[in-house]
Amino acid sequence: MNFSELKDFLDEKADVYNNPDFIQDDPVQIPHRFSLKQDIEIAGFLAATISWGNRKSIIKSAEKMLDIMGNSPYDFVLNHSESDLNVFKDKSIHRTFNGEDFGFFISRFKEIYTENESLENLFLVNDNESNFQHSIERFRQKFLGTEKHRTHKHVSSPYKNSSSKRIIMFLRWMTRKDHRGVDLGIWENIDQKYLSIPLDVHTGNISRKLGLLKRTQNDGKTVEELDLVIRKFDDKDPAKYDFALFGLGVSKEF
Template sequence: MTDNDLKDLLDREAMRINNIDFIDRDPVQFPRRFSKLQDIEIASLLSATIAWGNRKMICRDCDRMLALMDNDPYNYVMDEGYEELPDMNIHRTFFSKNLRHFLRGLHAVYSRHASLADFAKAEAIADDELPSWKLVASLNRELAAANNGEADCRCLPGNLTTTALKRVNMALRWLVRNDGIVDMGVWNVITPS
């Protein structure tokens, strides 16, 4: 494949994915339902967390997960509604116990910071050579602290030396990049590059 062939392929894929028609078939639709920053952040992280497998099933399960939260993620987290979740499957190998683990950590973060963006600023992720990895390490610390020191790799990857953080970077793309089409660009914590 020549450089021109590769450029053409990437341009075609960008046109296919980065358009308004793509949103309704992709997990990005879920954070886009909200206008409050905290709701967007929570929906972005959770939707990206379960974004593996069949896209139709991912979207179905994201929709169901947000419905469990009364489609009010921030208030659900702050009211600790997750403690009442029955044991159930959320998506493939992600269960309500994993969701509770994640939301306890987010509750701890939001109890001290107005937003995840503020948390990311306080953690100085923009100053790190690998801001996504710094963010995940910081969030993992918060999740473990909120769960009696226990880690849960179903929420966020634990071994940061071997992961590409594809799903976390997808959520960050939604939060950071403002293309005026698909990505929302509600964070100014790090640059899109």
């Protein structure tokens, strides 16, 4: 396919897969259960953080965290006690993300929300930046704090050449405003033009089959390579092609 044909193909597939039916099998359904901005952010960030492996298992594990928080994430974050966190400290949440990690996240959320109305404040993009790479790192340093903890591994660093797939997916959920019913688009001060494709096995494999990528590994440099290509199709909403690439990969249509 030439450039024009490939763009038309990806636009068509993005349109097909970017619809509310997508929600029922995807972790994005977790933040969709809430209306309060802070509830959406906390539920979304936690669901995105554990988004590796089988999607049904991810959703089940995210529901486990919601149950712990009484299905009121923001209230739980602000008003929990140390004993509340100790109850599940030794329990499993999702694979290597355990109760200790969850408790650490809750504690960090409390400090963040004591100082900020929204997580959006921690992801603001500077004028001289073209994507979220630097703002993710700034968020990571603020959220994790200076004291080393086992949980640090669950928040990827683009400065260490990570694809940061889970955070980039969370940013897509919070930032994109296309009124199609999948992405929530609750953040008002960050432009969706800075978004990248959340790079996983599906988006990576389909991108290579379509000739969008040459690099064989899914890392930070590959995200940058895909950024340059995908912005040629649409520099105002590049992340919409995540639906095309992921959908083609999951459906095995291509």
